[in-house]
Amino acid sequence: MSRAWVELDLEAVRDNVRAIRAVAGAEVLAVVKADGYGHGAAPVARAALEAGATRLGVATPEEAARLREAGLTAPVQLLGSFLDDELDALLHARAQLTLNDPGDLARASAAARRAGRPVGVHLKVDVGMHRHGVAPEQALEVLAQVAADPALRLEGLMTHLPAPRDEARSREMLAPFADLVARAARAGLRPPRVHAAASAALFRLPEARFDLVRPGIALVGLDPDRAPDGASSCGLTPALSLRARVTRILEVAAGEQVGYGGRWTAARPSRLALLGAGYGDGVPYALTGAGAHVLLHGRRCPLVATVMMDYLLVDVTDLPRAPAPGDVATLFGRDGDAVLPLEEQARRAGLIPYALSCGLGARLGRVVLGARTASETLRRAA
Ligand SMILES: Cc1ncc(COP(=O)(O)O)c(C=O)c1O
Structure with missing residues (x-):
């Protein structure tokens, strides 16, 4: 995995x-x-x-x-x-x-x-x-x-x-x-x-x-007019979700500066989850300090500190159940009933949705759901 x-x-x-x-x-x-x-x-x-x-x-x-x-x-x-x-x-x-x-x-x-x-x-x-x-x-x-x-x-x-x-x-x-x-x-x-x-x-x-x-972006369900709650005015369904696993859980004391450049300071004793994706995977560096979120356990958690090449830090202090290494976070897409639109992440990063989806990194794994042909299924298994 x-x-x-x-x-x-x-x-x-x-x-x-x-x-x-x-x-x-x-x-x-x-x-x-x-x-x-x-x-x-x-x-x-x-x-x-x-x-x-x-x-x-x-x-x-x-x-x-x-x-x-x-x-x-x-x-x-x-x-x-x-x-x-x-x-x-x-x-x-x-x-x-x-x-x-x-x-x-x-x-x-x-x-x-x-x-x-x-x-x-x-x-x-x-x-x-x-x-x-x-x-x-x-x-x-x-x-x-x-x-x-x-x-x-x-x-x-x-x-x-x-x-x-x-x-x-x-x-x-x-x-x-x-x-x-x-x-x-x-x-x-x-x-x-x-x-x-x-x-x-x-x-x-x-x-x-x-x-x-000649639709391009609409084929994959990206809608520049998507509402903040994820609803598409055109009735389109996003085709892509970006997932990353929790690799570590950290506890930091109030007042600690966290990550490169110490750009985030814990205002209270905080529990942070380190996710195994970063700008090396196409997560925009511009999400640093941009007020972005990710979904974990179906809830929005704030992205904190600097976006790193291989990692992201997320404040999970307010989650009812503490996450554990291996848990799966959603950087955009659907997690149960919760939706975090790619368009929202793009807007926070100052990008158009096209630029965010085209910039996803070659290092990412790929999972294809809903394949009908044997060759797609084989590609999925690979
Ligand atoms: C000539 C032409 N037609 C259609 C498209 C698809 O555009 P969109 O992704 O906005 O649907 C493009 C994309 O740039 C294009 O250059």
């Missing part, structure tokens, strides 16, 4: 995909870049597909290749830009490409001809993010060129919104995109799917849903 581990609940991922499909009424592309936002790309992708997602999205050629190595055969789209020396690997992984620039068309077309088979492409339109995509005024011409190139198979027309929580601004940005879709249709160009919404937009902006939605 590891000292500290993440517990991934695949049934939560399936529930979230079902909730997304019910809200959006559209095809679902499951975004599993950055190892499924630190949750595990292959198990999250597989669970999403089991619950009705039809496509996968990644950021790098290696991520596409790893999904193929895991035996996943669904269409995989590289969502961002590609380098020339990445194209052969991308085509080898049968990845679909996103065209962000008129020049991308010739590069993708040449690679497809080298590979001897057409490559699926999505044309991205820049409506104001200024990161990827062709200008709306250029898009119709590029779309026509894609449709006319036998080495390219047009799979979609897409955009990405920079501030989906600003609904008024997002609606303004979507207007030229919707206009482009209409102009394309009048010109006889009908991409098989039009897509614009990532997690926040798919819940907030019905007009962004089009034919397909």
Whole structure:
């Protein structure tokens, strides 16, 4: 048994995909870049597909290749830009490409001809993010060129919104995109799917849903609008819990300074539990002195002193029953009826939830719950 581990609940991922499909009424592309936002790309992708997602999205050629190595055969789209020396690997992984620039068309077309088979492409339109995509005024011409190139198979027309929580601004940005879709249709160009919404937009902006939605963070049940009691306004279930075992119990007298730098002073005789996880596991150092808690025996206990590389200290003086070495604390997630949202820890550390989950450390053990396939079960046993 590891000292500290993440517990991934695949049934939560399936529930979230079902909730997304019910809200959006559209095809679902499951975004599993950055190892499924630190949750595990292959198990999250597989669970999403089991619950009705039809496509996968990644950021790098290696991520596409790893999904193929895991035996996943669904269409995989590289969502961002590609380098020339990445194209052969991308085509080898049968990845679909996103065209962000008129020049991308010739590069993708040449690679497809080298590979001897057409490559699926999505044309991205820049409506104001200024990161990827062709200008709306250029898009119709590029779309026509894609449709006319036998080495390219047009799979979609897409955009990405920079501030989906600003609904008024997002609606303004979507207007030229919707206009482009209409102009394309009048010109006889009908991409098989039009897509614009990532997690926040798919819940907030019905007009962004089009034919397909691209949730990432919502798949794993992270909700930037989650209430302090853990309730999700979007009906999502967090898929990840972070656990750490108690390695020691210490008693300190009132007035003792504790931990590196003596940054916490016991105001009363205190019982502390030393947990076997620290910033070496991705627990943010910024939780030092931030008023954070962990769950132990289903109750909130204050995190005290400095977050260390391998350890955390927790004040357990007020627990009705003294904890013992080996007891399991929850740094975020569920412990019985108690919930401590990852979003709360992220907020206390001054991070967005994405950055906290993507930063979880390689040293952590991994437990997968709710696996349906033998290969996931084997991975879980390993
Ligand atoms: C193009 C694109 N679509 C969808 C997503 C998923 O975003 P989210 O995790 O907010 O759902 C991302 C993530 O950055 C993205 O770049």
